[in-house]
Amino acid sequence: MLVRGCGLRGIPTKLPAIRLLPRWYKRFYSENNNSTVLSDDDTLHKNELPLVLIKKAEEYSKEFIDLEKRLTKGENFNVDDQKRFAKCSSVAETLKTYEESLSELRELEEMINMDPSLKDDAAKEIAIKTPRFNELSSSLLGKLLPVHPFADKPCLVELRPGVGGIEAMIFAQDLASMYMNYAHIHRWKHHIISQQVNESGSGILSAVISIDQPGAYDRLRLEAGVHRVQRIPATETKGRTHTSTAAVVVLPQLGDDSEKTADAYERTFKPDEIRIDFKRASGKGGQHVNTTDSAVRLTHFPSGIVISMQDERSQHKNKAKAFTLLRARLAEKEQQEKEAAGIAARKEQVNSTDRSDKIRTYNYPQNRITDHRCGFTIHDIPGVMAGDKLDDIIDATRTYDTEQKAKNLIVD
Amino acid sequence: MLMAENRTIPHARQELRWLIQKFGSNNSATLFRACLERNRHVPLQYILGSQPFGMLDIKCKEGVLIPRWETEEWCLNLTDSIKRSKLINSGASNWKIMDLCTGSGCIPLTMINETKNLFSNQTRLYVDALDYSPIAIDLSKLNFKTNFDNKVALSQNFNVSFNIQKCNILNEPEIIQYLGKYKEKRKINILTCNPPYIPHHEFIKDVRSSVRMYEPKLALIGNLEFYKNLNDLWVGKNLIDSFVYEIGTLEQALYVQNNLPSSWISGITLDSNNKARCIFGYNKEANIDYSKIFNHFKQTAKVYASIANSDVTK
Structure with missing residues (x-):
């Protein structure tokens, strides 16, 4: 499967891009007894989704039909309903084409079994249609999986x-x-x-x-x-x-690092949650010195995150950048906690x-x-x-x- | 080479990065000359030609004081307080802000930039900037041009006008004559000023060599002249409703406070380095309730609470 790199160290090797086939092609295959091995080539493996997932997709399409009925009755949809509708309809659509494509392939397989004289033609047809089917199945899978927020x-x-x-x-x-x-x-x-x-x-x-x-x-x-x-x-x-x-x-x-968004973001914190320190030289200050130091240090107490930023000459920009980083880190942390909670719930x-x-x-x-x-x-x-x-x-x-x-x- | 002005290696590296950003690393002759100048204590802002101030990029030239972060801090504080007070939206009258000793123009230009959206069709903002130095006048004009394109564009999009005038602020008749030229003899809503406030005896002792050698003495050395001028002329002749003055020492602020009429409320604010930095005051008998602005201004900056607190004066 893997092509061995023959290039000497330091010399760029012009190897073709190797794409390892996802292992679940095989894994799911083993869970499905009704598909047959058609050829040794991995790309011809029909990549069916397990029944559980199909059932989940069917639930979506049922909901889609319900929603559509409500829509035809002239009900007003709020934003959440609209989102749900869009999601259900796209899943239902993909499921439909997925099932069509699957039944086509099944027919072809049957044809091979029933009439050996058509074997070559059918095999050709299958070879053409299988990649398309696999594409459909992975897109259906992608639609069923929760999208990262x-x-x-x-x-x-x-x-x-x-x-x-x-x-x-x-x-x-x-x-x-x-x-x-x-x-x-x-x-x-x-x-x-x-x-x-x-x-x-x-x-x-x-x-x-x-x-x-x-x-x-x-x-x-x-x-x-x-x-x-x-x-x-x-x-x-x-x-x-x-x-x-x-x-x-x-x-x-989550936001760009311009001063305005940072300013707005800064206001979402309580004053005691956050401390902004500027590096200040001792001495008289004011007109007595003209400092070029614009370093900013940001401390977020609830999470213990400390961010220092000194790259810009403008203290404002340093502050804005520090806030961008803080925001990103907090969001990441929150997301990780959510995921961890989800995993724990699944035990x-x-x-x-x-x-x-x-x-x-x-x-x-x-x-x-x-x-x-x-x-x-x-x-x-x-x-x-x-x-x-x-x-x-x-x-x-x-x-x-x-x-x-x-x-x-x-x-x- | 950069170590002469920078105390630590990281600082020197940082400066070198900024210099390279400006001059490019391949043009080594220019870069070398810039480093050499820095070694001779030329302020970095003069070498790079600018200093960020709030949202603006203020050009700097020799002969004009470089904007300080302390000024930036209180100036943004003040504009924020104006925005939050909502006074401008409520009263349908024009506003006038005047800045004395404007130098590079950093204070009035930031005032315009931060508050220009508040002024609608009914209310107009007049900003005046005065300075005695012709170089400062030219530079503030240039800064206005670079930051706001030109006068036409500003007055077309916003109800704001900006005016720069060469004027000797300490010369009372000249000021009164200048103000007399205005058809509407409107009172000034807010007077801001960053006067020269380094006393003569401190100049050799306490001032950094880079400031001493390259920045204009006209904008640095002074003591009570401008504060006396504030009390006698602007407050005394009832020309203004409120003021914010930057200060160098607490004595200057106390001098102002002690000579204010009883109808004036005043306070001293600290900068984030815990130095007394500003004195503000407003006439409580004025038509507009300025406490809405200055109570917030007081809250944002730390207020100099007790005069007995001696470590602030150090």
Whole structure:
């Protein structure tokens, strides 16, 4: 399945993008006894959804019919009803096409069994229709899964070196440039909100990148976690391979970092919840000095979050940026608490993709990147670090995440 | 090289970043010259040519005082208090704000920028800025242009007018003559001023070398002249309803307080560095209830409560 990278270390290898097929193709298949293996090629596996999910979808379409009846009676819908209606109708529609496509495939299969003379034609037809069917089934699955509340938001990517000293700082910087390259390739607007450079050498102590594209949070949220690197550092003299880590935090961005929104946001806090400190030199102040120091420190007492910001010359802008960060962190925290509560309620320890430790390894000597959550491996470090192959990994993790969520949905 | 003005390495790095942002890293000759100037204590704001002030970007030139964060703080406080008081919407009368010793124009321009949306068809905001220095007059004109495009655009979109005048504020007849030119002899609603307030004896002792060597003495050295002028002329001749003056020492504020008529209510506010920074006052017999503005102004800034509290004076 996997294509071995044959490139020498340091030389960019031009490998075709490898897309690991989501494992649930097979998993769900094993739960469904009524589908038959048609060929050895994985892409021809008919990817039916389990009955529980279909039932759930059917509930939606029933509700859709009810709502439609109410609508024809001339009832007025409030906003929530409208939202519900839109959701139900889209699920019902997808379910309809899904079932049509499924029955077509079944007919074709039957045809093969009944009339061997048509086997070749039918097989061809199936080969054409199966991918389309799989598309439908995954879109139906996507519609059944709860949408992340911040899915349409732009995001902030925070990077911090972990263990490994300067090498970890360099790796954090590599990751920062990887995400910026990624945003650049997708033509997403992005900028560095703050960055603290290691003063005694290379690398960074921390960096916050803002990616202003709506939906960027949904795309990148699974990047959060500890990234591990194995390579011979530039700082190493004896040629030994080191292992270092860097932490990536992805936060939804709820407002832009302009002064006005920050001002409005500031007012939502009670005065005793928050403290804003400005770095002030001692002395007379006023006309006696002309300071250039505009650092702002923000303390949020209920959550214990402290944010320092000093990159801008304008104290106002520093404050606004600090508030943007605080807002993102609080939202993330709230969301995590909600999710944790949900998991606890299910009394099931899910190996969540969201926050598992050490999510990915970058092995430079082998030119290999492995995502530990879904087991996906790609042999093209330069391509990933340049941003254009990162999508492959993200796709794989997302599929894995959907699979996990679908499992939870079945349990419910 | 930047360490001469910066006490710590992070600060120096930060400054270097700003310098690179302005001059670019590839143009090393310009960058080097800028660093060299900084090494000679030239204020960073003069090298970069500007200083952020509230929402505005105020241009800075040698010969004009650089806006300070303390001024920014109380100025935004004041505009916020005006906005919250809702006085402007309720009374259908025009407003007049005057700023003395305007320098770069940072105070009146921020006043305009923050309050311009409050003025509708019925009410008009007149903002006047006075200064004695011709360089300051030119710079404040430039700042007005860069921040508000031009006079026409501002007066078309908002009911606001702005006027800059060269005037010797300490010369009473000149002021009275200037005010006499106004057809509507409207009283000034709020008078703001950041006068030179560093006493002569403090100038060598307490002032940073970068300020001492490069910023104009005209805008720095002074003591009670302007506060006396406030009491005698503006308050004494009943030209204003309220005022906010920046102060350097508590004595200056006490001097003003002790010489105010009994119908005036006044207070002293601290900046976020806990230094006495402003004196404000309003005439409680005025037509408009200014307590609505200044009670909020007092709340936002820490108020200098007890005169006996001696560590504030230090």
